[in-house]
Each structure stands twice: as structure tokens, then as C-alpha cells.
Amino acid sequence: MFQLLFLVIFSEMAVIMVLSFKTPLRKLTLMVLDRVKRGRGPLMVKTVAATIAVVMISSVYSMMMIQKRWIDDGSANPTEQILMVKHLLEATLMGGVLFLALMIDRLHHYIRELRIRRKSMEAIKKQGPEDGKSSGSEKVKALEGEVTTLQAKLKQLESDLETKTKEMDAAEANAVALRKQSEGFLLEYDRLLEENQNLRNQLESLEQSPSRSGNKKNT
Numbered sequence: 688m689f690q691l692l693f694l695v696i697f698s699e700m701a702v703i704m705v706l707s708f709k710t711p712l713r714k715l716t717l718m719v720l721d722r723v724k725r726g727r728g729p730l731m732v733k734t735v736a737a738t739i740a741v742v743m744i745s746s747v748y749s750m751m752m753i754q755k756r757w758i759d760d761g762s763a764n765p766t767e768q769i770l771m772v773k774h775l776l777e778a779t780l781m782g783g784v785l786f787l788a789l790m791i792d793r794l795h796h797y798i799r800e801l802r803i804r805r806k807s808m809e810a811i812k813k814q815g816p817e818d819g820k821s822s823g824s825e826k827v828k829a830l831e832g833e834v835t836t837l838q839a840k841l842k843q844l845e846s847d848l849e850t851k852t853k854e855m856d857a858a859e860a861n862a863v864a865l866r867k868q869s870e871g872f873l874l875e876y877d878r879l880l881e882e883n884q885n886l887r888n889q890l891e892s893l894e895q896s897p898s899r900s901g902n903k904k905n906t
Contacts, residue, residue, distance in 0.1 A: 692780035699787035700852070706794045707845060720795045736785060743781040746774040765873035772869055776862040783855045790848050794841070801837050804830050 705712045723732065753771050808830045 689776065689780065692777075692784060695784050696780065696787060696855075699784065699791060702791055703787065703794065703848060706791070706798060717795065717798065720791070721799075724795075732788075736788065739781050739785060743778050743785070746778040746781070750774045750778070765869055765876045768869040768872060769866070772862055772866040775865070776859070779855065779858045779862065783851075786851055787848075790844060793844055797837050797841050797844070801834060801841075804834050804837070808834075 702716060705716050722728070750771060753767050753774070756767065808827055811826050811830070
């Protein structure tokens with residue numbers, strides 16, 4: 688499951704990078720997104736997103752229950768620590784998938800709106816004087832203002848994406864560190880169990896030795 692989530696995240700990041708720069712792949716990606724948003728595409732995307740959100744909420748709830756048990760018991764066993772790390776990584780990855788999907792949707796929307804505005808501006812500029820120079824210039828200025836606003840929103844989205852990507856990398860590194868620590872605790876727990884069993888075996892052998900010597904004296 689983790690491999691699939693990582694694959695989806697890297698694919699979404701690649702799509703965002705393609706949409707951020709004007710390349711031949713950008714037009715192809717926009718065409719694919721346009722087709723996805725037609726027909727039953729939006730319903731399928733919403734269904735998948737809702738499923739991921741439900742699973743993410745379930746992981747968060749499991750984390751809360753494990754933490755509650757830690758508080759009640761006053762200690763944490765290695766198995767629960769491993770489960771905690773697993774749920775934390777799942778929730779982080781699924782949250783990243785949903786966030787990047789939202790970023791792709793917003794980028795596609797703003798890029799499409801930007802293209803429509805530019806085409807409208809070009810059409811207005813190509814119109815002759817008979818349409819009125821004053822009204823045409825006012826429309827051009829209004830459209831230019833809208834284009835500037837959309838460009839500012841696009842830059843803000845790119846900045847938010849970079850911030851969230853850094854936060855996801857930090858969370859993934861923290862999850863990996865917690866998993867390694869939990870594995871160390873589990874190994875230490877197994878070693879203590881083995882030492883405990885050895886001590887019990889030695890104690891049983893010591894208890895059996897006096898009884899055997901007493902039986903020999905009686906005979």
C-alpha cells in the first residue's frame with residue numbers, strides 16, 4: 688500500500704511540475720485533465736477522494752486510540768509503537784495525495800481561465816475601431832487586471848505547494864526515524880524475553896537440584 692501511495696504522490700508531483708512550465712507536455716496534460724473532468728470523470732474522482740479521506744480518518748482515529756492506551760497504561764509496547772508509525776505514515780501519505788490532487792485541480796482551473804482571458808484579450812485587440820476604442824480599452828484593462836490576479840493566485844499556489852512538500856518530507860523522515868526506533872525497541876524486548884526465559888530455566892534447575900540430593904539421602 689505504501690508503494691502505491693508513494694507512486695501516486697510522485698505522479699501528482701510530476702503533473703504539477705508539467706503544469707508549472709510551458710512545454711509541449713503541458714498541452715497534452717491539459718487535454719487529459721479536460722477529458723477527465725467530462726462525463727463520469729468527476730464522479731469517479733470524488734469517489735476515490737472520499738474513499739482515501741475515510742481511510743485517512745480511520746488511521747487518525749487508530750492513532751488517537753493507541754495514544755489513549757499509552758496514557759492509560761503509562762507505557763507503550765513495541766507492537767503498538769510499530770502500529771503508531773504505520774498509521775502515521777499512512778495518514779501523512781493519504782493527506783499528501785488529497786492535497787496534491789487539489790493543487791492539480793486548482794492549477795488546471797486557473798490555467799484554463801488564464802488561457803480564456805488571453806484569447807478574449809487578443810480578440811478584443813483585433814477588433815476594429817467601429818466597436819469603440821474606449822470600451823475596448825476598458826475591457827482590455829479589466830481583463831489584464833483579472834490576468835494579473837490569476838497569475839498572483841498561481842504563484843501563491845506554487846508557494847503553498849513547495850511549503851507542503853517540505854512538510855511532507857519532514858513528516859516522512861520523522862516516520863522513518865520512529866519506525867527504526869520501534870524496531871530497536873522490539874529487538875530489545877525480544878532480548879529481554881530471552882534473558883527472562885533463561886533465568887527461569889536456571890531457577891528451575893536450581894530448585895530441582897536440592898530435591899534430587901534429598902531423595903538420594905533418604906534412599
